[in-house]
Amino acid sequence: MAPPRKSGGKAPKTNHGSEKNLKRKRGEDSLSSLIQRVEDLDLKGSLKNFADLPLSDPTARGLTASHYKTMTDIQSRAISHGLKGRDILGAAKTGSGKTLAFIVPVLENLYRRQWTEYDGLGALILSPTRELAIQIFEVLRKVGRYHGFSAGLVIGGRSLREEQDRLGRMNILVCTPGRILQHLDQTAMFETNNLQLLVMDEADRILDMGFQHSVDAIIDHLPKERQTMLFSATQTKKVSDLARLSLQEPEYVAVHEAAASATPTTLQQHYVVTPLPQKIDTLWSFIRSNLKSKTVVFLSSGKQVRFVYESLRHLQPGIPLMHLHGRQKQGGRLDITTKFSQSQHAVLFATDVVARGLDFPAVDWVIQMDCPEDADTYIHRVGRTARYERVGRAVLFLDPSEEKGMLLRLEQKKVPIERINIKANKQQSIKNQLQNMCFKDPELKYLGQKAFISYVKSIYVQKDKEVFNLKELPLEEFAGSLGLPGPPGDDTKERKNASWKMASMSSDEDDSDAEDKKDKKDEQQVRTRYDRMFERRNQDVLAEHYHKLINDDGTIVATGAGNGAGEDADEDADFLSVKRRFVAGDAGLDQVNSDSDSDASVAKKVAIDGQEPLVIDSKRREKLLKSKKKLLKFKGKGTKLVYDDDGNAHEMYEMEDEEDFKARGDAKAQREKFLEGETERTRQADLEDKEVARDKRREKKEKRKARERALADEEADEERGAQGFQLPYIEPMDLGTPPPSDPESEPEKDTRRPSKKVRVSFAEPESSEEESTYKRDKTKKSKKKAEPQIETLGDLEALASGLLG
Numbered sequence: 001m002a003p004p005r006k007s008g009g010k011a012p013k014t015n016h017g018s019e020k021n022l023k024r025k026r027g028e029d030s031l032s033s034l035i036q037r038v039e040d041l042d043l044k045g046s047l048k049n050f051a052d053l054p055l056s057d058p059t060a061r062g063l064t065a066s067h068y069k070t071m072t073d074i075q076s077r078a079i080s081h082g083l084k085g086r087d088i089l090g091a092a093k094t095g096s097g098k099t100l101a102f103i104v105p106v107l108e109n110l111y112r113r114q115w116t117e118y119d120g121l122g123a124l125i126l127s128p129t130r131e132l133a134i135q136i137f138e139v140l141r142k143v144g145r146y147h148g149f150s151a152g153l154v155i156g157g158r159s160l161r162e163e164q165d166r167l168g169r170m171n172i173l174v175c176t177p178g179r180i181l182q183h184l185d186q187t188a189m190f191e192t193n194n195l196q197l198l199v200m201d202e203a204d205r206i207l208d209m210g211f212q213h214s215v216d217a218i219i220d221h222l223p224k225e226r227q228t229m230l231f232s233a234t235q236t237k238k239v240s241d242l243a244r245l246s247l248q249e250p251e252y253v254a255v256h257e258a259a260a261s262a263t264p265t266t267l268q269q270h271y272v273v274t275p276l277p278q279k280i281d282t283l284w285s286f287i288r289s290n291l292k293s294k295t296v297v298f299l300s301s302g303k304q305v306r307f308v309y310e311s312l313r314h315l316q317p318g319i320p321l322m323h324l325h326g327r328q329k330q331g332g333r334l335d336i337t338t339k340f341s342q343s344q345h346a347v348l349f350a351t352d353v354v355a356r357g358l359d360f361p362a363v364d365w366v367i368q369m370d371c372p373e374d375a376d377t378y379i380h381r382v383g384r385t386a387r388y389e390r391v392g393r394a395v396l397f398l399d400p401s402e403e404k405g406m407l408l409r410l411e412q413k414k415v416p417i418e419r420i421n422i423k424a425n426k427q428q429s430i431k432n433q434l435q436n437m438c439f440k441d442p443e444l445k446y447l448g449q450k451a452f453i454s455y456v457k458s459i460y461v462q463k464d465k466e467v468f469n470l471k472e473l474p475l476e477e478f479a480g481s482l483g484l485p486g487p488p489g490d491d492t493k494e495r496k497n498a499s500w501k502m503a504s505m506s507s508d509e510d511d512s513d514a515e516d517k518k519d520k521k522d523e524q525q526v527r528t529r530y531d532r533m534f535e536r537r538n539q540d541v542l543a544e545h546y547h548k549l550i551n552d553d554g555t556i557v558a559t560g561a562g563n564g565a566g567e568d569a570d571e572d573a574d575f576l577s578v579k580r581r582f583v584a585g586d587a588g589l590d591q592v593n594s595d596s597d598s599d600a601s602v603a604k605k606v607a608i609d610g611q612e613p614l615v616i617d618s619k620r621r622e623k624l625l626k627s628k629k630k631l632l633k634f635k636g637k638g639t640k641l642v643y644d645d646d647g648n649a650h651e652m653y654e655m656e657d658e659e660d661f662k663a664r665g666d667a668k669a670q671r672e673k674f675l676e677g678e679t680e681r682t683r684q685a686d687l688e689d690k691e692v693a694r695d696k697r698r699e700k701k702e703k704r705k706a707r708e709r710a711l712a713d714e715e716a717d718e719e720r721g722a723q724g725f726q727l728p729y730i731e732p733m734d735l736g737t738p739p740p741s742d743p744e745s746e747p748e749k750d751t752r753r754p755s756k757k758v759r760v761s762f763a764e765p766e767s768s769e770e771e772s773t774y775k776r777d778k779t780k781k782s783k784k785k786a787e788p789q790i791e792t793l794g795d796l797e798a799l800a801s802g803l804l805g
């Protein structure tokens, strides 16, 4: 931040000028000395503290203010290379401080180039998830607070247009691949020609198949001559990846390569062998015995997460439960992330959307209820605990069929893990409660069915068949453990129970069979409200889907909807496909509105006014039949009627009686009189129309003027904001600001630059009081800067939007 200007009388012009020159000279000297120190930096030497590094004053102050003093291993090794502009492949254990290892070089390398907003985008930092991007942005904001760069967070969730307007002014962007690609393709003002640094956090994830297309397209937009830094706990060294990124003799900085384990030494890792049908009981028992802990539970899909969260929530374990998966709305995801971060005791059920990079403070346990797809995913998941020298514990649940294969994979990756057993007296079964709940609550049962199917699919699509073997899994018992009467679509099981029988009235049954109809009628009489709900909700729907998935012989068939484990794509559309069926009869329109419990999935015929019946075989058609307007087209043209004073209806143009007509006089005279009357009526109508048109023109003009006035006001506001008087997160600053402790040495403003250009900084907004003083007197500058009140990620989002503003 620029130090306060001296108040008081004006200094003589000549003195002022020479003072400025002096300051500029000092600034230039300190910059060239910094550049020299970086050149002289010995890459082999091991530095311990940030203070040992050749860093600019704003970065050094940012680090101190954020309480970073001693460097971690990866920081002391990677930052030196980064400062020298080398390409880096950085690999270090989870929670070991990789974020700072790239943030510091980003800030420093732009600083030494004296980067300003006129130079455009200088650094692009890519993250695979929005949550991680926000976290990186927060670190950047904290450490870079004394710099004058503009920084933005581009992760979607707001309109493209809003972001477009601000993107052109950014020096550093933290973003997710999809969103930035959208801008690169569509935002005219967004130039990357000048880009100096590209960073990929969780690089192996960004470079994998899921992001391949986006990343390749992004790289196409970037200049080849740039510094590239890739970081991950499980780093890629694939030559093909390095070629894709045009890395130039990258420095492989792998801190844990020589270490005995790939995971933090402060992390205790265990596994329990718990057959698939007992997993949920084991989880419940674990939660009940750890009510004073903070735990993350990983599951393989969003549907699993939802079901486990909802069902355990109903059972009220005595600790707050939260859930997070990719299909949730952005705002909700951020709220949960913040809430869990701030919680002391809580359980978060999550998919791998939180497996990488997220730095939740003080997590005690990581439970992997569903086996991770590979050892790398395991390492990232357990990395949510035991971060930066803290202790933590992790437990992996393995079905007996997964034990051998998974342990081998973990051993190959140097993950030390030991078996533990569950104390028999602590194990509780919630099977009966779940069955009860699913019976009473069709929504929950529906979630259970979806969870079951998504789990089966996730196992089926796993690549590592030595670990995942669907045939070995007791699926029937697994369904039972979720509170389901059997695997969705398993008719034999359901037929055992009379109350479930109606559920098997699937689309395969022949309605023309009179016997069958009678049976159904009888059964209908004993059906309960729940029975009807079950039929309506899910049995048929999921049964069909499940049949598509599983052949008669029990083997799995490819459905084309094979999503990867952990993928949360909603297949509801598939589930809800309804077979065409017709019911005889010509029920009236009312039938559409009647209770559709028993035949929601069955097509109906509806006759309208004796016309050819319409077949209702889809929701869309049923909706159509409820729309009066749309139905008109089936009703034929109406006739316009006029009513006399007695309320009798008449045709519009009824023929008059001839005698009556003659009695009124000569036909010619009558015609002329009629014409005269009509001419006068038309003239009057014309006058009225003109009046209305005039009013409309006037109104339009007034609106236009109001718009122009508002625009002019806005421009004036912007103008004021551009001078640092109004917009909250914008403040004019100089690059290369020397320490404020020495106000004399502040380099002068670069007078070559136009004075009204916007400079966006990491600096926090002034307090409102200070701000108003600031506005009143342009010459007085607030001496003190308020610390930002960033308590939640929501605040951070707001700040990010501010920075983008």
Ligand SMILES: Nc1ncnc2c1ncn2[C@@H]1O[C@H](COP(=O)(O)OP(=O)(O)OP(=O)(O)O)[C@@H](O)[C@H]1O
Residues within 6 Å of the ligand: 067, 068, 069, 070, 071, 072, 075, 092, 093, 094, 095, 096, 097, 098, 099, 100, 232, 233, 356, 357, 358, 359, 383, 387, 388
């Ligand atoms: N030099 C340091 N001194 C003190 N704390 C630090 C230091 N560097 C990082 N930390 C803290 O360590 C924690 C983990 O850092 P960070 O998130 O950068 O780890 P990471 O290596 O990126 O982890 P992951 O592999 O899970 O992404 C953070 O809370 C961070 O504030």
